[in-house]
Amino acid sequence: MSTVFIPPALRRLTGGAERVVVSGATVGDLLDAVDRLHPGVRDALVRDDELAPHVAVSVDDVVAPAGLAEEVTESSEVHFVPPLGGG
Amino acid sequence: MSTNPMEEAPREYRVIGTRPIRHDGIDKVTGRAVYGADVSLPGLLHGSVVRSPHAHARILSIDTSRAAALPGVKAIVTSADLPEVRDREEALGEGSTNPRHLSHNILAHDKVLYHGHAVAAVAATSPHVAAEAAGLIQVEYEVLPPVLDVRAAMADDAPILHADLRTAGGDPKKAGTPSNVAMITEFEIGDVEAGFAAADEIIERTFDTAMVHQGYIEPHNAVAKVDPDGQATVWCSTQGAFDVRHLCAEVLGLPLSKLRVYPAEIGGGFGGKTTIYLEPLAILLARASGHPVKLVMSRSDVLRATGPTSGSHIRVKMGVTRDGTLTAVDASLAYEAGAYPGSPVRMGAMCMASPFAIENQRMVAYDVCVNRPKTAAYRAPGATNAAFACETIVDELARKIGMDPLELRRKNAAHEGTPMVHGPKHRRIGCAELLEAAQRSDHASAPLGNADGPRKRGRGFATGYWFNAGLQSSATISINPDGTASLVTGSPDIGGTRTSCAMMAAEELGLPVELVRPSVADTDSIGLTDVTGGSRVTLATGLAVHDAAQDVKRQLCERAARTWKCAIEEVRFDDGGVDSLVQDGERLSLAELAKGAGRTGGPIVGRATVNAQRNVGSAFGGMMVDVEVDTETGRVDVTRCTVFQDVGKAIHPAYVEGQMQGGAVQGIGWALNEEYVYDDEGHLENDGFLDYRMPVALDLPMIEPVIIEVANPAHPYGVRGVGEVSIVAPPAAIANAIADATGARVESLPMSPPRVLAALHTRP
Numbered sequence: 001m002s003t004v005f006i007p008p009a010l011r012r013l014t015g016g017a018e019r020v021v022v023s024g025a026t027v028g029d030l031l032d033a034v035d036r037l038h039p040g041v042r043d044a045l046v047r048d049d050e051l052a053p054h055v056a057v058s059v060d061d062v063v064a065p066a067g068l069a070e071e072v073t074e075s076s077e078v079h080f081v082p083p084l085g086g087g
Numbered sequence: 088m089s090t091n092p093m094e095e096a097p098r099e100y101r102v103i104g105t106r107p108i109r110h111d112g113i114d115k116v117t118g119r120a121v122y123g124a125d126v127s128l129p130g131l132l133h134g135s136v137v138r139s140p141h142a143h144a145r146i147l148s149i150d151t152s153r154a155a156a157l158p159g160v161k162a163i164v165t166s167a168d169l170p171e172v173r174d175r176e177e178a179l180g181e182g183s184t185n186p187r188h189l190s191h192n193i194l195a196h197d198k199v200l201y202h203g204h205a206v207a208a209v210a211a212t213s214p215h216v217a218a219e220a221a222g223l224i225q226v227e228y229e230v231l232p233p234v235l236d237v238r239a240a241m242a243d244d245a246p247i248l249h250a251d252l253r254t255a256g257g258d259p260k261k262a263g264t265p266s267n268v269a270m271i272t273e274f275e276i277g278d279v280e281a282g283f284a285a286a287d288e289i290i291e292r293t294f295d296t297a298m299v300h301q302g303y304i305e306p307h308n309a310v311a312k313v314d315p316d317g318q319a320t321v322w323c324s325t326q327g328a329f330d331v332r333h334l335c336a337e338v339l340g341l342p343l344s345k346l347r348v349y350p351a352e353i354g355g356g357f358g359g360k361t362t363i364y365l366e367p368l369a370i371l372l373a374r375a376s377g378h379p380v381k382l383v384m385s386r387s388d389v390l391r392a393t394g395p396t397s398g399s400h401i402r403v404k405m406g407v408t409r410d411g412t413l414t415a416v417d418a419s420l421a422y423e424a425g426a427y428p429g430s431p432v433r434m435g436a437m438c439m440a441s442p443f444a445i446e447n448q449r450m451v452a453y454d455v456c457v458n459r460p461k462t463a464a465y466r467a468p469g470a471t472n473a474a475f476a477c478e479t480i481v482d483e484l485a486r487k488i489g490m491d492p493l494e495l496r497r498k499n500a501a502h503e504g505t506p507m508v509h510g511p512k513h514r515r516i517g518c519a520e521l522l523e524a525a526q527r528s529d530h531a532s533a534p535l536g537n538a539d540g541p542r543k544r545g546r547g548f549a550t551g552y553w554f555n556a557g558l559q560s561s562a563t564i565s566i567n568p569d570g571t572a573s574l575v576t577g578s579p580d581i582g583g584t585r586t587s588c589a590m591m592a593a594e595e596l597g598l599p600v601e602l603v604r605p606s607v608a609d610t611d612s613i614g615l616t617d618v619t620g621g622s623r624v625t626l627a628t629g630l631a632v633h634d635a636a637q638d639v640k641r642q643l644c645e646r647a648a649r650t651w652k653c654a655i656e657e658v659r660f661d662d663g664g665v666d667s668l669v670q671d672g673e674r675l676s677l678a679e680l681a682k683g684a685g686r687t688g689g690p691i692v693g694r695a696t697v698n699a700q701r702n703v704g705s706a707f708g709g710m711m712v713d714v715e716v717d718t719e720t721g722r723v724d725v726t727r728c729t730v731f732q733d734v735g736k737a738i739h740p741a742y743v744e745g746q747m748q749g750g751a752v753q754g755i756g757w758a759l760n761e762e763y764v765y766d767d768e769g770h771l772e773n774d775g776f777l778d779y780r781m782p783v784a785l786d787l788p789m790i791e792p793v794i795i796e797v798a799n800p801a802h803p804y805g806v807r808g809v810g811e812v813s814i815v816a817p818p819a820a821i822a823n824a825i826a827d828a829t830g831a832r833v834e835s836l837p838m839s840p841p842r843v844l845a846a847l848h849t850r851p
Contacts, residue, residue: 005510008273009256053176053183054255054270058511063557065700079510082272082433085181086556086621087301087358087464087811 002076004034006041014038027057028068030078045080056083102594103804106741109586110605115352123308123324123351124383131310132161134372134382135217136365137207137224138392139199142233142458142769143246146197146206146226154209154223159216162375163224164368165207166194170340179334181361181464181556181618186337188427192461193338193367199228200248200426201460202770203391205364210372210380233458233769237400237423240267240457248426248456269428270454274436274508282415282447286406288487294476296818296836297762298398298423301465302753302781305354306389311369312379317341319370322349326356326579327618332610334363339370349609350579357581357753358464359394361618387774394463395763397422397430401476403439407484413445413499420473421453425461430454431469434554437509438815439473441552442518442707443481443499448508458769464620466750467553467811471757471818475836478549478819483832492823493531493548497522501552517733517797518707521550524795530711530729541719544726545828550709551815555808556621557699561614562631564592564639566691570678571602572639576628577616579607582810583742584624588632590738591804595636596677597663614696622706622808625738626799627699633803639693646687647675704799704807708732710751710820716828718847721840723759723825729791730816735799735807743809744792750813751790756782758818762837 001021006014014020015038022033035042045055051067058079064070072078114120151163174187190196195204207224211217234240234248247265254261256271283289309323319341325331328350336343353360365382372380384393404417418439422432436450485492500519506512525531525548538544565573574592578584585605593600616628640660647665648655657669665680667673684691713727730751737743760780764772773779798805818836825843826832831850835842 008275009271053178061511061514063700063703065557065698081509081511082437083178083182084434084554084556084621085361085431085464085468086554086623087361087466087468 001074002030002072002078004030004078007080010041010044013040025071026068027059027064027070027072027078030072031068054082056081100594102590102600103738104740106739107586107590107600109583110589111580111585120352122305122354123310123322126310126322126351126381128310128312128379130378132210132212132376132378132380133214133217134208134210134369134380135214135221136205136368136382136388137221137226138388139195139202139204139206141199141228141230142202143231144199144228145231146195146199147229148227149207150225151207153225154220157216157220157223159212160209160220161212161378162210162372163207164371164375166196168371169194169338172338172340177337179337181620184429189334190338192427193364201458203388203460204426205392208368208372210376234267235457235459235765235769237398237421237455237457240455241421241453248458252456267456268453269424269456272433272452275449276506276508276510277447279415279417279447279449283406285408286414287409288484289404289406290480290483290487291402291404292480292834294401294403294479294834296399296472296475298395298459299757299761299763300390300395300779301357301359303355303357303359306384306386307360307364307393308383309365309369310379310381311366311373313370313374318345320347320349321366321370322351323366324353324360325350326353326360326581326620328579328610329577329615330361330618331363331366335367335370338367347609347611350607353579353581355581357466358468358620361464361620362394364393386776390774390779391771392460394425394461396465396468397424397432397462397472399423399472401472403476403480405480405484407488409488411488411490411495411498413443415447416440416445416477417449419451419453421455422469422472423457423459423462424454425459426456427461428454428456430462431464435469435473437507438470438552439477441507442496442501442550444501444505445499450508459763466753466814467551470551470553470815471754474549474551474815475818475822478816479822479832482547482823482826493522493526496550497526513705515797515800516705516707517795520797521707521709521731521733521795524793525709525711525731528711528729528793530727535713538715542715542717543828544713544715545824545826546711546713547820547822547824547827548709548711549816549819549823550707551812553622553706553812553815555626555703555706556623557627557701557703558617558621558623559696559698560616560628560631561696562628562635562694563613564635564693566639566677566681566684568681568684570676570681571604572596572598574603574605574632575608575613576605576632577608577613578624578628579619581619582746583739584628587625587738587742588629591629591632592636595633596639598677622810623699626702626704626802626806626808627697629738629806630699630702630802631695631697634695634697635693638695639691642691642693643677643680646680646684646691649687650675650683702801704735704801706733706807706809706812708812708816710816712820712824714821714824714828716825716843718829721843721847723821723838723843725755725788725821727788729793730813731793731795732809732813733795733797733807734809735802736796736805737794738804738806740794743794746809747792747813748790750811751817752782752787754814754817755787755821758821758836758838760837760839
């Protein structure tokens with residue numbers, strides 16, 4: 001089972017839960033599973049079946065280039081974070 | 088092509104780690120390098136931009152008739168010439184951008200939102216006629232009250248910049264209320280209240296930092312031509328030609344294939360040349376006039392109307408136990424976004440406490456619109472403001488419990504596996520190694536000595552963290568018939584990356600670096616390459632170069648096998664040639680294979696494209712600084728300065744040192760001198776380098792660089808990227824040195840003489 005960490009602003013949708021443990025093969029699968037338990041989380045992070053432009057995803061401490069299609073393992077930790085740029 | 092860095096990492100290098108002369112050096116020192124403003128085309132017209140004299144006003148009318156009647160005027164454009172674009176965040180450039188906001192920043196539509204906001208542009212037969220015509224364009228305004236300060240802009244009764252802006256992540260009860268606060272983002276790990284309950288000492292302070300500009304020497308410029316079939320070509324000073332193409336296409340409603348962008352030589356960027364200002368105007372004017380058009384900003388234009396970085400207001404509360412364990416940090420950060428949303432406040436929040444292993448952290452970030460120019464990236468965007476606040480408190484906490492501040496940092500240093508406030512954990516990092524290097528340094532053990540009379544001496548230290556970026560890059564290596572190589576990338580060279588990339592190609596191919604000719608291509612001549620920013624070029628484009636060289640080596644092996652009529656498994660590339668593994672002494676050099684390439688299959692061209700997100704290695708920097716404070720005048724002189732940085736691997740150590748020194752100097756300017764000064768009506772009062780005071784050589788001691796190399800395991804050579812983190816620590820380090828000298832804590836940047844005097848007068 002993978003662990004999806006819920007951003008503080010969305011914890012109102014998860015009854016205050018900071019993390020949700022779910023199964024899936026990709027980030028998208030995990031997010032769908034979280035959304036079934038806590039409706040509204042997916043809508044807050046996804047637009048047009050892609051991660052929203054202001055959202056990136058970190059899988060096991062690496063910002064994942066494939067976004068929702070990023071593959072996960074049974075022990076993956078998934079965080080939704082702001083996209084990073086630089087100067 | 089796949090990369091397996093760990094298996095391919097050579098242990099000893101022939102080229103990497105040396106200091107060859109840069110390939111573009113002679114052109115630059117002899118004035119032959121071609122910058123954007125040097126570009127000239129037959130029939131070239133010159134443009135001028137009409138800018139708002141007001142910080143906040145409604146545009147009632149624009150009358151261009153007098154300008155249009157002036158002899159020599161060929162075209163005039165206003166926002167009416169820009170298409171309507173989507174009003175929603177899109178993945179554009181480095182991050183996300185609202186195309187409508189981008190368009191409105193290029194040319195104001197219904198309102199001007201800052202002093203210098205572009206309103207119209209004109210093209211004419213000479214710069215003088217264009218300037219005269221710009222003066223004849225009559226704009227009628229209804230002047231509105233401006234809001235310049237981030238805290239004032241957050242007040243319920245503040246003048247509103249955008250009637251349609253609502254706070255994302257804000258109180259749902261205020262969802263229908265216009266606000267200048269574009270976004271609120273929260274980050275939290277652990278139990279902050281429990282962390283403070285466990286602390287023996289707690290300090291809470293507020294800090295303010297001023298809006299500052301990158302101060303690149305070369306102003307923005309753009310030359311555009313538009314062919315009769317609508318094909319547009321742009322030459323400009325940019326950190327990312329592909330970003331210019333993408334952003335212009337979005338603003339002008341063009342397919343990407345209709346735009347070709349040449350990145351000219353660039354005279355500094357530091358993040359400020361990662362967006363567009365003049366490029367769409369040049370295209371519009373060229374299209375309207377049928378002639379190529381050149382636009383060049385003045386220094387005043389650059390300061391008034393291009394993106395500086397945010398001023399900010401930051402509250403930080405931290406706790407520590409008597410044995411020196413940091414137990415909790417709680418912070419709120421409000422950053423000026425300028426006229427449109429998009430400050431780097433979230434990155435500031437995420438960086439703030441990342442040098443430390445603190446279990447309990449909470450950060451709340453506010454992105455706030457004010458009547459100032461839209462901010463742009465500046466070296467480690469957002470991190471310097473945050474570090475100024477956090478590293479000052481850490482220093483103060485250490486002194487409060489009687490511990491050496493550097494030792495407190497070492498005791499609490501982040502390491503592999505330490506979680507950051509936004510959740511992910513650090514991978515292999517060199518924070519502890521950096522702090523230990525600082526403790527061992529000559530500077531740390533050198534006596535401070537005493538100054539004369541009212542002058543007091545002090546020493547300070549601070550650290551800084553920056554993520555670094557990966558993003559996408561492309562590279563092509565062509566083997567010439569004489570065995571030399573041409574290397575093409577799409578990364579504009581702002582820090583010596585042509586040469587660092589050529590060194591990596593030379594290392595892999597066994598060539599002298601002088602025989603690898605690097606060049607930076609336009610958008611039609613190389614695969615997509617993201618912006619030169621995020622300290623990413625030597626890491627990511629370097630990775631593409633490494634992979635392209637592997638492609639070349641594979642082809643060379645194929646050619647040798649074909650020549651010897653053997654299987655490819657029976658040959659091996661080694662040190663600039665291919666050896667037979669089955670016939671002793673049989674060897675074909677790269678030059679021999681190149682000469683015969685026409686007979687063995689045609690030209691040898693290696694190519695690679697990468698998305699280097701998985702290869703990123705984060706960076707830590709630190710500064711140790713000695714100051715003398717004149718307690719009568721408040722003047723602060725930096726008398727000794729050592730900078731430390733974990734660079735992973737220094738490909739060209741001299742350029743790495745240059746980046747460390749350059750970032751330190753910019754950080755010192757941010758700390759002591761630089762700020763945007765506005766009057767009450769929102770007019771920028773210091774729009775030139777005489778009044779916007781950047782440090783010069785006479786203001787500074789030698790900046791001593793100390794390179795620390797903790798290899799990034801996700802890169803073939805261990806590279807992390809070096810361009811940005813060096814700017815993060817200086818303001819905090821200097822503030823700590825001032826406190827060491829005088830006992831006074833300065834909580835506002837810049838720490839100019841009046842502010843230092845005020846702090847001296849109010850010290851406990």
